Amino acid sequence: MYIKNEMDQIHVLNHFIEESMTDFGLNETTSMNIKLALEEAVVNIISYAYPGEKNKKIHIRLEYDNNRLTIVVTDTGVPFDPTEMKEPDISSPLEERPIGGLGTYLVKQLMTEVCYQRTDNKNILTLIKEIH
Amino acid sequence: MKITIEKGEDLVIRLSGQLDTLAATEFEKEIKEVLKSDSNHIILNGEELTYVSSAGLRLLLTLQKGMKTKGGTLRLKNIRREIMEIFNITGFSSILTIEQ
Numbered sequence: 435m436y437i438k439n440e441m442d443q444i445h446v447l448n449h450f451i452e453e454s455m456t457d458f459g460l461n462e463t464t465s466m467n468i469k470l471a472l473e474e475a476v477v478n479i480i481s482y483a484y485p486g487e488k489n490k491k492i493h494i495r496l497e498y499d500n501n502r503l504t505i506v507v508t509d510t511g512v513p514f515d516p517t518e519m520k521e522p523d524i525s526s527p528l529e530e531r532p533i534g535g536l537g538t539y540l541v542k543q544l545m546t547e548v549c550y551q552r553t554d555n556k557n558i559l560t561l562i563k564e565i566h
Numbered sequence: 567m568k569i570t571i572e573k574g575e576d577l578v579i580r581l582s583g584q585l586d587t588l589a590a591t592e593f594e595k596e597i598k599e600v601l602k603s604d605s606n607h608i609i610l611n612g613e614e615l616t617y618v619s620s621a622g623l624r625l626l627l628t629l630q631k632g633m634k635t636k637g638g639t640l641r642l643k644n645i646r647r648e649i650m651e652i653f654n655i656t657g658f659s660s661i662l663t664i665e666q
Contacts, residue, residue: 444587463648466617470652473619477587524657528634531627536620536656543655 439480439490439511447476447494458498460565468503468563471544474537475507475516475559483511483557505561514557515550516541569596577605582614585622593622597629606638613644618652630662641665 435450437443448469455465476492484490493508521542522535542548547562567589568582577600585593600608608629618626626642633640642664645653653659 441588448584448586463651466648467651470617470619473586477619477621524655525660526657528627528630528661531631531661536623540620540652540656 435494436491437476437494439484439488439492439509441477441480443480443492444473444477448473450494451496454496454498458503460503464563464565467544468505471541471561471563472505472507474541475561478514478516478537479507479509479511479557479559482514483509485512501565503563503565505563507559507561509557510555511557513552515552516559517548517550567592569593571596571600573605576607576609577603578609578611580611580614584617585615585625586617586619587621590619590621590625593625594628597625597632600629601632601636606633606636608633608638608640610640610642611644612642612646612649615646615649618649623652623656623658626658626662639663 437447451469451472452465455468460468476494479492490509490511495506497504516538519538520535521539522532541561545561546564549560551558567584569592570580570582572578572580579596579600630640640663642662645664645666650659653662653664
């Protein structure tokens with residue numbers, strides 16, 4: 435599916451994921467975790483991939499095979515590798531907690547594998563979840 | 567996402583549905599009002615909260631920090647298991663006051 439780089443497209447994306455997870459027969463908690471990881475990944479792309487540009491496309495492809503869910507998110511925006519982002523210190527106390535930096539951390543924690551490639555001027559983010 | 571605020575002895579915020587990136591914008595407005603108000607003790611009832619994104623987590627942190635600054639308290643009640651899992655992953659379970 436395609437969505438545009440606008441924040442209100444998150445509802446379209448989440449609806450699509452909910453339906454797909456039901457079709458794949460995944461349980462509620464697993465579905466929620468996958469939906470959350472993808473929302474965080476796509477919110478980053480909407481926020482940073484196309485500075486000042488509207489009506490740009492983000493492509494999302496899902497594949498479920500042999501208890502392995504693969505999600506490939508592709509955009510043609512500026513190079514951005516979320517896997518290189520610094521992880522927040524989740525053990526820091528309230529006073530020292532920065533407001534932010536959690537999105538990419540959640541993606542990495544909720545998925546089994548997260549890979550980034552820059553190919554043909556495209557950002558290709560692959561999220562993999564092994565379902566047990 | 568539905569946000570209900572009841573003012574009694576404590577101020578009770580009920581969140582129903584999904585606190586995703588878009589719903590967080592609406593919740594942020596409510597939080598600003600709550601922090602400006604004279605309420606010093608807040609209960610956040612999460613009985614019907616089924617989803618929380620990092621934007622929602624950021625707001626819970628803002629609310630917790632804001633309440634601490636004004637000498638008040640924030641307590642979370644009836645948090646669902648799947649949301650607790652997200653709090654655990656992100657370390658929020660150790661910085662928020664969560665009562666079951």
